[in-house]
Amino acid sequence: MYRYDEFDQRLIDERVAQFREQVARRLSGELTEDEFKPLRLMNGVYLQLHAYMLRVSIPYGLLSSRQLRMLAHIARTYDRDYGHFTTRQNIQYNWPKLEDLPDILADLASVEMHAIQTSGNSFRNTTADQYAGVAADEVEDSRIYAEIIRQWSTLHPEFSFLPRKFKIAVTASPKDRTAVWFHDIGVIMHRDEQGEVGFEILAGGGQGRTPMIGKTVRKFVPKKHLLSYLEAIMRVYNMLGRRDNLFKARIKILVHETGIDEFRRLVEAEWAQIKNGYLDLPQAEIDRITDHFQPPAYETLADASPEFKKKLREDKDFATWITANTAAHKRSGYAIVNLSLKPIGVPPGDLTSAQMDAVADLADRYSFGELRATHEQNLTFADVRKTDLYALWQELKKHNLATANVGLIGDIICCPGLDYCALANARSIPVAQRIARRFQDLKRQHDIGPLRLKMSGCINACGHHHVGHIGILGVDRKGEEYYQITLGGSADEHASIGDILGPAFPSDKVVDAVEALIDTYLDIRNDGEAFLETYRRVGKEPFKERLYATA
Amino acid sequence: MALHIITGNRLIDGLVVFLAEDGGWTETLAASRVIEDDEELAQMKTLAAAAAKAAIVVEPYPIDVTRDDGEVRPVRYRERIRAFGPSIHPAFAKQDAAGHFAAEDDDEESPVSRKRA
Numbered sequence: 001m002y003r004y005d006e007f008d009q010r011l012i013d014e015r016v017a018q019f020r021e022q023v024a025r026r027l028s029g030e031l032t033e034d035e036f037k038p039l040r041l042m043n044g045v046y047l048q049l050h051a052y053m054l055r056v057s058i059p060y061g062l063l064s065s066r067q068l069r070m071l072a073h074i075a076r077t078y079d080r081d082y083g084h085f086t087t088r089q090n091i092q093y094n095w096p097k098l099e100d101l102p103d104i105l106a107d108l109a110s111v112e113m114h115a116i117q118t119s120g121n122s123f124r125n126t127t128a129d130q131y132a133g134v135a136a137d138e139v140e141d142s143r144i145y146a147e148i149i150r151q152w153s154t155l156h157p158e159f160s161f162l163p164r165k166f167k168i169a170v171t172a173s174p175k176d177r178t179a180v181w182f183h184d185i186g187v188i189m190h191r192d193e194q195g196e197v198g199f200e201i202l203a204g205g206g207q208g209r210t211p212m213i214g215k216t217v218r219k220f221v222p223k224k225h226l227l228s229y230l231e232a233i234m235r236v237y238n239m240l241g242r243r244d245n246l247f248k249a250r251i252k253i254l255v256h257e258t259g260i261d262e263f264r265r266l267v268e269a270e271w272a273q274i275k276n277g278y279l280d281l282p283q284a285e286i287d288r289i290t291d292h293f294q295p296p297a298y299e300t301l302a303d304a305s306p307e308f309k310k311k312l313r314e315d316k317d318f319a320t321w322i323t324a325n326t327a328a329h330k331r332s333g334y335a336i337v338n339l340s341l342k343p344i345g346v347p348p349g350d351l352t353s354a355q356m357d358a359v360a361d362l363a364d365r366y367s368f369g370e371l372r373a374t375h376e377q378n379l380t381f382a383d384v385r386k387t388d389l390y391a392l393w394q395e396l397k398k399h400n401l402a403t404a405n406v407g408l409i410g411d412i413i414c415c416p417g418l419d420y421c422a423l424a425n426a427r428s429i430p431v432a433q434r435i436a437r438r439f440q441d442l443k444r445q446h447d448i449g450p451l452r453l454k455m456s457g458c459i460n461a462c463g464h465h466h467v468g469h470i471g472i473l474g475v476d477r478k479g480e481e482y483y484q485i486t487l488g489g490s491a492d493e494h495a496s497i498g499d500i501l502g503p504a505f506p507s508d509k510v511v512d513a514v515e516a517l518i519d520t521y522l523d524i525r526n527d528g529e530a531f532l533e534t535y536r537r538v539g540k541e542p543f544k545e546r547l548y549a550t551a
Numbered sequence: 552m553a554l555h556i557i558t559g560n561r562l563i564d565g566l567v568v569f570l571a572e573d574g575g576w577t578e579t580l581a582a583s584r585v586i587e588d589d590e591e592l593a594q595m596k597t598l599a600a601a602a603a604k605a606a607i608v609v610e611p612y613p614i615d616v617t618r619d620d621g622e623v624r625p626v627r628y629r630e631r632i633r634a635f636g637p638s639i640h641p642a643f644a645k646q647d648a649a650g651h652f653a654a655e656d657d658d659e660e661s662p663v664s665r666k667r668a
Binding site for chain 2: 026027028029032033047048049050051052080095096097098099347418419420427429430433479481
């Protein structure tokens, strides 16, 4: 993985010292809250319902075991012994004290981590494929470009006061795991007809109160021009993006109101001015970054050992876990393993410090000391020998991290909602927990098949409800929590925005409503047809009929 | 007039606090000063603004409460969550809060599967 050079390290060390002084001035009363708020937000410190909240950046989701142990230390020492993995591949702490935050940031800096640009109208953490570098179907390792984008977008002087926050995703697989079509900018690595690898650049995707699917600005940008092309888009947005209305400030509104053709013309005109200049990526720099992402010392292995096959036959639970929680690796004899952070009764994405330490140890033993956080609020071990899978599974079970539900109805994406968040209108975690309990029978989950259920506690859509096969949005109706259901959203390469089904349900009816939708699907699905495929075939009427007839 | 109390987050640790009878700030709802009329509300808002200026609390504001048998309870559920703690973590309960925490098994079994069984 990328290691800080002297510039990276000095930059974050200086930022910690600066913030320490700012906190001291706030605590002494020298700074008012109005003066301090923008300063703390620049360092990832929010004030939520119950306490301060610190959002720590995990660049493109990649973590070393050493970093995870530090995250555990912080949870144990300064917080309430857990952390929350977010829908943006970051981690949040819900209870830090303001007086401790400088020490927390210093601890983070000691393992090359920080909370810069996890808030405010700036570039946020670049989203990446949790299978990057190991996916059997990828064009190239997209982490190299995610890192290049990280360096370019960190404290970029021209783009420190954008109209609104800005999120970029990079993917290199035909199967998209990054929700690339729902980012402010999407970067899709692919090979052109001459066999050269470059990028398709999308702009104007997003969720929130106005969900939009990104549009292609340019089908192919050569590697050398990646940063100048991104810079050209940012200049157009920075100049023309609306600053008069918070709800219309994202680039999706600009692209939508300008029209993609005119937007593209503006970008290309800007690009013509700046391409072939200082933003060109020299091959030597690409090579330098690439060196940080060299494959680990893989062994030459047969694809599946006889012992592994025997365990698969003998142990049904193990086989179920393999089906749901592992994926194909590009090296023979290796597998990608997903650790589910969605066991029954736990808020999706929460991990205790003891679990973090255990995961760090297991990463050292089984996956070259690294792991990735996913936007689906799970963790991934990218490089596990298939012969180790059975032992790893048994270890994960001890720590409640082996629920065989990845990609199934129990694997719910869920924002913190009104249990924590100052912006929320309704709770989301308890509803997710009740749905997970209703469908806790794994046999039933596997029978239902691939299903993405996503829930947000307000229209800002941190829980990605617009792109859930089943989406749930919490709303406040005259002081009561209600839940609006959408169907047919999808965050993958066949991107779609869910359709609202009908009137919202009160909290005590929403689990029954989800079950009615699932039962409808089970009744009408064709052989081998997933929920989303059935929905796309029949539309919302059969679901609507069942739901509102029985409600 | 509806009953009010004044709440904010304590500057040093961010925790939810309430203006207390003695003019200080308390985490305990039962110790909060219940305000009964407009004049008192205006006075207490001034007092709270001074506490914000003195770097004790952040952005204090009044909320509606009810008082039943001496038990003070915020009207809005957002404020109940602030006062009692996240509804998913009984271990973090900040005060006695009947009915606040989600029951463990309320949806364990569906009406449908019960019927089928």
